[in-house]
Amino acid sequence: MGVKLTDVAKRAGVSATTVSRVINHYGYLSQKTIDKVHKAMEELNYQPNSMARSLQGKDTQLIGLIFPTVSHPFFGELASKMETKLFEKGYKTILCDSANNKEKERDYLKMLAANKVDGIIAGAHNLGIPEYENVGLPIISFDRHLAEGIPIVSSDSYQGGRLATEQLYQRGGRKIAILTGTNESDSPTNKRLEGYLSVLKEHQLEPMVYHFPLEHSPFLKATEIRQILSKEDIDSIFCTDDLTAILVLNKAQELGIDIPGDLKVIGYDGTEFIQNYFPQLSTILQPIDQFVDLLIDLLMKRINNADVELDSLYQLPVRFMQGQTS
């Protein structure tokens, strides 16, 4: 293998301990020794072996990130920002795309434990993974209940759902449909649905709910959307994610439906990507930067003190962003 601590020690004419002390800024060292060691390290281009170091029980400075997939703009952005901030704090990120696959998520959890990561941030969307109950590792969850004692960072999906629906109502919408994911209780999209339902109820309107299973390809979804748009009598659509909203916009255009004249559309997520490349879309903005800050803050707290009391739910506010589709 490469250059090791003892090589440096030999070259600097000191003991391994001394080198270790220099590296870890620990104990009393004479400036002369420090310089000697530094010189030797540079000459040999020495890199400490993190494996050996974490064997002593030192932190690995490794954080596991479990998300459905970074190929989705929302999670891509979240992952990218998490990675950046973690790196600034001296952590490396192990990326785990759970791909909405329970088995894979379980495997990852095991793997992360074996790799002795210092902590995990999990934002995947699989339910019922008992392993989370006793990983014995600091974990913070994004937007989903994992297990007792694991804090959840999320935004106020119920209010988000209400906000979007209210907007559509205020702009004259009376036949307001919702396009959303599968009907799992406890998923964030389901809370958005509840918000929608509550507003419709207040205005005594008939809900029109369309569920799209996660497994459905965008192409299939698009086809179904086309069906809905051409057959049903709808004047407004609330999509519980922006990508679905884009599909609606595309299909509406194909069908010659005027937006927002004949149909108003509001999405959900409001990533920077959407704001940059789809500024016309009205949407509910999730506070991604704040998610990142909070998730990392909480994780650091847990890492530094496994017993800190944390709230079980942190709910950040969302905002409506007016585009031209509503």
Place this chain on the structure above:
Amino acid sequence: MGVKLTDVAKRAGVSATTVSRVINHYGYLSQKTIDKVHKAMEELNYQPNSMARSLQGKDTQLIGLIFPTVSHPFFGELASKMETKLFEKGYKTILCDSANNKEKERDYLKMLAANKVDGIIAGAHNLGIPEYENVGLPIISFDRHLAEGIPIVSSDSYQGGRLATEQLYQRGGRKIAILTGTNESDSPTNKRLEGYLSVLKEHQLEPMVYHFPLEHSPFLKATEIRQILSKEDIDSIFCTDDLTAILVLNKAQELGIDIPGDLKVIGYDGTEFIQNYFPQLSTILQPIDQFVDLLIDLLMKRINNADVELDSLYQLPVRFMQGQTS
């Protein structure tokens, strides 16, 4: 810490060696012993410590992925697919967003070396990082020259540039502009530019080249595009990435420019994301799946045998995908 090998040994009433053998399917064991050990491992919910294991010089099963940022759909898709395939092969992925930052990329390189990753796949876009010269680790590069002896996997950007430009010409384009990145020699977008220039030359047309520095925000880019569209006399635009093409489409719509009537647009990349959510965009398809397969194949070869002879450049073909913008 957690349960360790000796705990399992004690519980199974055997030596540590035996447990190690069972785990590594190594040497002669009686079925009885194997069963005993497995039983003990399960009862204790034992996870081998990968740190300790890789200390003996065993592989870490860790691969470093260096890309500009997974928040970009192209790299998000690439990273996600790489991660998936690597996981299937038993590798974990350390994600490194270089963020177009040379310093960060260097730091990452050091960090990956310290973490004894088995190999690296680097597709970042920073030039002149001498550290690549002697990482002493298997590396495969995506779409960029890193150092002597590091194989490059890329697609045929020159042909891609030609293909796009030819298409525009065949559809009647005579005032064909190109929107591209900064003018770094050796970058893939620059090869696309060369392809464009060669076609224009063949047809004796005047090139119209617009460079956008990487640092420019999409918003700034959009403003500049609006300028160009309203002031210049252009009938076709080749954008060397799809996102820029989307910006053009947006601004053209704002300005009431008919597409493809008044202006034809062709993008570049053709991610699944674009194909799903922007099917109307004509674009040049990069073979992402083949990139992934080839990158990983080559890396595995280097990992298994540091001295295998590999070509210095693997160039995959691109395809034109007809949408409605050209």
Place this chain on the structure above:
DNA sequence: CTGAAAGCGCTAACAC
């Protein structure tokens, strides 16, 4: 077929 013992590269009492 199984175990004892040495050692991977590094750190941390404990001495001097």
Place this chain on the structure above:
DNA sequence: GTGTTAGCGCTTTCAG
């Protein structure tokens, strides 16, 4: 201020 020594959790000769 600095070195000696033991040991982190695991693998691997070498014996038996």
